[in-house]
Amino acid sequence: MINLPETNKKRVLIIGGGFAGLKLMRELEHSDFQVTLIDKNNYHQFQPLIYQVASAGLEPSAIAFSFRKLLRGKHHMLFRMAELRGIYPEQNMIQTSIGKAHYDYLVLAAGTVTNFYGNRDVEATAIPMKNVSDAMGLRNALLSNFERAMTCATAEERRELLNIVIVGGGATGVEIAGALAEMKRFILPSDYPELRCNEMQIYLIEGQDRLLGGMDKRSSAEAERSLTRMGVKVILGEQVKDYSNHAVTLADGSTIPTQSFIWVCGVKATPTNLPANLIGRGGRIQVDAFNRVQGMDNIFCIGDQCLMSADPAYPGGHPQLAQVAIQQARQLAANLKQLSQGKEQAMKPFRYSNHGVMATIGRNRAVAEVGKFKWHGWAAWVTWLTVHLMFILGVRNKMLVFFNWLWNYLTYDRSIRLILYARKATVVREREEREAKVHLPDVAQA
Amino acid sequence: MINLPETNKKRVLIIGGGFAGLKLMRELEHSDFQVTLIDKNNYHQFQPLIYQVASAGLEPSAIAFSFRKLLRGKHHMLFRMAELRGIYPEQNMIQTSIGKAHYDYLVLAAGTVTNFYGNRDVEATAIPMKNVSDAMGLRNALLSNFERAMTCATAEERRELLNIVIVGGGATGVEIAGALAEMKRFILPSDYPELRCNEMQIYLIEGQDRLLGGMDKRSSAEAERSLTRMGVKVILGEQVKDYSNHAVTLADGSTIPTQSFIWVCGVKATPTNLPANLIGRGGRIQVDAFNRVQGMDNIFCIGDQCLMSADPAYPGGHPQLAQVAIQQARQLAANLKQLSQGKEQAMKPFRYSNHGVMATIGRNRAVAEVGKFKWHGWAAWVTWLTVHLMFILGVRNKMLVFFNWLWNYLTYDRSIRLILYARKATVVREREEREAKVHLPDVAQA
Numbered sequence: 001m002i003n004l005p006e007t008n009k010k011r012v013l014i015i016g017g018g019f020a021g022l023k024l025m026r027e028l029e030h031s032d033f034q035v036t037l038i039d040k041n042n043y044h045q046f047q048p049l050i051y052q053v054a055s056a057g058l059e060p061s062a063i064a065f066s067f068r069k070l071l072r073g074k075h076h077m078l079f080r081m082a083e084l085r086g087i088y089p090e091q092n093m094i095q096t097s098i099g100k101a102h103y104d105y106l107v108l109a110a111g112t113v114t115n116f117y118g119n120r121d122v123e124a125t126a127i128p129m130k131n132v133s134d135a136m137g138l139r140n141a142l143l144s145n146f147e148r149a150m151t152c153a154t155a156e157e158r159r160e161l162l163n164i165v166i167v168g169g170g171a172t173g174v175e176i177a178g179a180l181a182e183m184k185r186f187i188l189p190s191d192y193p194e195l196r197c198n199e200m201q202i203y204l205i206e207g208q209d210r211l212l213g214g215m216d217k218r219s220s221a222e223a224e225r226s227l228t229r230m231g232v233k234v235i236l237g238e239q240v241k242d243y244s245n246h247a248v249t250l251a252d253g254s255t256i257p258t259q260s261f262i263w264v265c266g267v268k269a270t271p272t273n274l275p276a277n278l279i280g281r282g283g284r285i286q287v288d289a290f291n292r293v294q295g296m297d298n299i300f301c302i303g304d305q306c307l308m309s310a311d312p313a314y315p316g317g318h319p320q321l322a323q324v325a326i327q328q329a330r331q332l333a334a335n336l337k338q339l340s341q342g343k344e345q346a347m348k349p350f351r352y353s354n355h356g357v358m359a360t361i362g363r364n365r366a367v368a369e370v371g372k373f374k375w376h377g378w379a380a381w382v383t384w385l386t387v388h389l390m391f392i393l394g395v396r397n398k399m400l401v402f403f404n405w406l407w408n409y410l411t412y413d414r415s416i417r418l419i420l421y422a423r424k425a426t427v428v429r430e431r432e433e434r435e436a437k438v439h440l441p442d443v444a445q446a
Numbered sequence: 447m448i449n450l451p452e453t454n455k456k457r458v459l460i461i462g463g464g465f466a467g468l469k470l471m472r473e474l475e476h477s478d479f480q481v482t483l484i485d486k487n488n489y490h491q492f493q494p495l496i497y498q499v500a501s502a503g504l505e506p507s508a509i510a511f512s513f514r515k516l517l518r519g520k521h522h523m524l525f526r527m528a529e530l531r532g533i534y535p536e537q538n539m540i541q542t543s544i545g546k547a548h549y550d551y552l553v554l555a556a557g558t559v560t561n562f563y564g565n566r567d568v569e570a571t572a573i574p575m576k577n578v579s580d581a582m583g584l585r586n587a588l589l590s591n592f593e594r595a596m597t598c599a600t601a602e603e604r605r606e607l608l609n610i611v612i613v614g615g616g617a618t619g620v621e622i623a624g625a626l627a628e629m630k631r632f633i634l635p636s637d638y639p640e641l642r643c644n645e646m647q648i649y650l651i652e653g654q655d656r657l658l659g660g661m662d663k664r665s666s667a668e669a670e671r672s673l674t675r676m677g678v679k680v681i682l683g684e685q686v687k688d689y690s691n692h693a694v695t696l697a698d699g700s701t702i703p704t705q706s707f708i709w710v711c712g713v714k715a716t717p718t719n720l721p722a723n724l725i726g727r728g729g730r731i732q733v734d735a736f737n738r739v740q741g742m743d744n745i746f747c748i749g750d751q752c753l754m755s756a757d758p759a760y761p762g763g764h765p766q767l768a769q770v771a772i773q774q775a776r777q778l779a780a781n782l783k784q785l786s787q788g789k790e791q792a793m794k795p796f797r798y799s800n801h802g803v804m805a806t807i808g809r810n811r812a813v814a815e816v817g818k819f820k821w822h823g824w825a826a827w828v829t830w831l832t833v834h835l836m837f838i839l840g841v842r843n844k845m846l847v848f849f850n851w852l853w854n855y856l857t858y859d860r861s862i863r864l865i866l867y868a869r870k871a872t873v874v875r876e877r878e879e880r881e882a883k884v885h886l887p888d889v890a891q892a
Contacts, residue, residue, distance in 0.1 A: 068637040081593040137869030191514040423583030
């Protein structure tokens with residue numbers, strides 16, 4: 001039972017509290033809706049810095065922000081921790097892991113999940129890096145592989161444990177490759193004096209012929225040059241075919257032994273039970289110029305989960321970036337206010353305005369593009385730091401991130417090298433098992 | 447294979463990197479031994495602040511410190527992440543989860559584990575708070591219980607989800623009860639405006655007739671008075687009989703419904719395969735005045751895991767406190783240096799010198815005793831803060847803890863209200879399963 005308080009306001013349900021969902025919440029703060037945010041976590045995560053959690057530079061809590069804290073003191077703004085299980089447009093109803101809820105307007109903003117392109121071996125064993133929980137898992141796995149490398153029986157196994165293979169040369173792949181190359185250079189020799197660090201090799205594999213496919217070719221070349229100089233083996237134009245027996249097999253038949261197999265080469269939209277004819281490229285839900293799901297009156301989709309072909313500048317859909325999500329949320333908030341007052345004609349179509357893209361490679365190294373300006377090196381790196389610090393929620397988190405960055409920069413350290421798992425209490429495990437049984441079929445009859 | 451480098455130095459193996467093991471490591475730094483620390487975690491944890499991790503006031507990384515970082519640049523000081531499985535004194539050998547190791551001197555410093563006094567219902571469901579992993583699990587469980595309380599179907603279930611029962615009125619129980627009472631007062635009303643917080647009740651149950659049994663009666667009375675004023679229901683002289691169907695049953699037959707059942711009412715020494723005649727009260731290993739395990743030449747035990755009746759002031763053994771552990775480690779380091787030079791007569795028996803005990807209850811409230819001086823309130827609280835800040839390892843951790851304390855004090859906030867689990871990578875899970883199969887029987891034949 002999702003237990004929303006009775007109200008005579010119109011109900012907006014937002015599924016997902018990423019950049020899109022959160023921005024929408026904030027824009028609807030002084031509106032005349034009852035707004036409920038539904039997310040499977042109780043915190044917003046600052047996606048662009050997840051790779052720094054994985055590489056032991058930041059604590060999860062520095063880039064995660066409690067939804068309840070954000071909603072403090074805001075009337076008619078509610079939060080429910082639950083997972084969406086099904087959408088039933090005829091009944092204006094959704095089913096979640098904790099029960100049903102009715103809506104006047106439903107906004108899907110559930111983002112994307114890692115895409116394994118149907119390869120089950122890879123899905124079962126690769127380490128994704130899509131959220132904070134993945135990132136902590138990756139950190140734990142890398143550190144525990146290093147520990148085992150100290151004591152394993154054969155040179156072959158030691159190579160497997162020390163090699164790191166990163167699949168996917170987008171911003172995430174480039175950033176984690178850079179961070180791990182610095183860890184290899186500055187941390188491993190002093191932490192593991194018994195290991196010969198040249199036994200460790202970091203591979204970055206990309207299917208296309210360049211890194212950072214979404215950026216300018218000069219930025220791609222700069223990223224490749226920097227990473228190579230930092231000791232990363234960049235392999236371009238090569239597909240990963242399989243992963244088995246602790247080895248990655250490439251399309252050309254060659255293999256790389258590794259137990260640290262990081263998969264950041266693609267995402268697909270978080271799946272729903274909406275009919276297949278509404279789904280476009282990358283599993284994304286097709287929306288019109290107002291982010292309205294095609295053929296639906298009161299169901300919208302924003303951010304990475306949607307595909308809009310109505311923006312003249314982006315006929316193939318927008319890139320899946322935080323900026324697009326934030327701008328769509330802002331536009332949708334304005335449109336929902338019009339719509340709820342019966343002024344459907346006053347709704348404005350969405351137009352994306354590109355404020356630029358950036359990726360960081362390492363200490364003093366980044367690439368940035370804003371309009372026709374493209375720069376790299378120290379200046380780009382400082383821009384990157386400043387922009388990210390500005391966009392992190394909350395004074396406490398900004399201070400924590402700044403403190404950690406300063407500390408890590410001055411000491412060349414990554415302080416959070418702890419292999420740490422939370423013990424799951426029986427009462428929580430049992431509840432999760434119960435809630436996992438809330439399946440679609442049970443609902444359709446409801 | 448534990449893979450220790452060849453050496454002509456004498457080998458000291460230390461099992462456990464708590465206060466005792468870590469102090470011993472540091473004291474042996476400039477000695478003529480090859481010293482290897484073996485711990486199942488890759489970090490030292492600062493036990494006295496674990497309750498603050500559980501109550502969302504501190505991040506795990508603020509009170510955990512990487513062993514490898516501590517051992518940086520120190521020759522002949524090694525670390526292995528492994529669990530002890532068996533001790534074979536005739537062969538001067540131990541078996542661990544990752545293989546065998548030989549020693550010249552073996553020092554057990556593995557501390558204690560939670561004692562469930564044989565009650566399997568309690569063991570299966572109670573939430574312990576012995577280490578960082580437990581504390582994160584407790585934090586996750588509490589927050590997730592609050593989330594569910596928003597949406598559960600019945601008032602009965604809501605009461606179960608909101609009630610918190612803490613069993614054990616020692617320092618840990620008092621400290622967590624105080625921290626949760628403050629959370630109830632300052633955090634819950636604003637985070638969960640839909641809940642009526644008076645539905646939430648915190649119980650602290652103690653079998654003896656007073657809290658803080660190890661301290662002076664006036665301190666006990668002060669703790670009880672403060673907690674009661676803060677809204678905690680303190681129940682003294684009452685035993686918990688069982689926990690089933692989300693309810694605690696007391697010895698008098700009454701029940702308290704709760705899904706947050708925290709068990710901090712006792713510890714027992716970490717078990718080993720040493721013969722039963724060497725084991726005393728609380729599962730502790732009996733040692734002589736030099737911390738030598740009775741009847742053994744070169745096996746020692748220090749800290750909470752040992753029981754020494756040779757100290758004239760403590761014929762029943764020492765209290766299980768950090769101070770005892772640290773002092774024993776210091777004495778043992780000196781004695782080992784003498785012993786290894788054949789000067790067994792020069793070894794000095796251990797005498798515990800009590801520097802005082804403290805417990806914090808909440809904002810501006812603590813109790814402290816040093817010798818004949820006993821004080822409480824603000825002054826005791828400041829003493830507590832200062833002493834703990836001094837004893838935390840590392841400048842970065844001191845700064846982080848100080849920043850978090852200051853922030854929490856000024857804002858009345860507990861910022862880390864995140865329900866957060868690390869995803870366990872397949873490769874790590876498989877390795878753990880393999881290592882769990884390293885059993886004692888396999889070894890005895892070796």
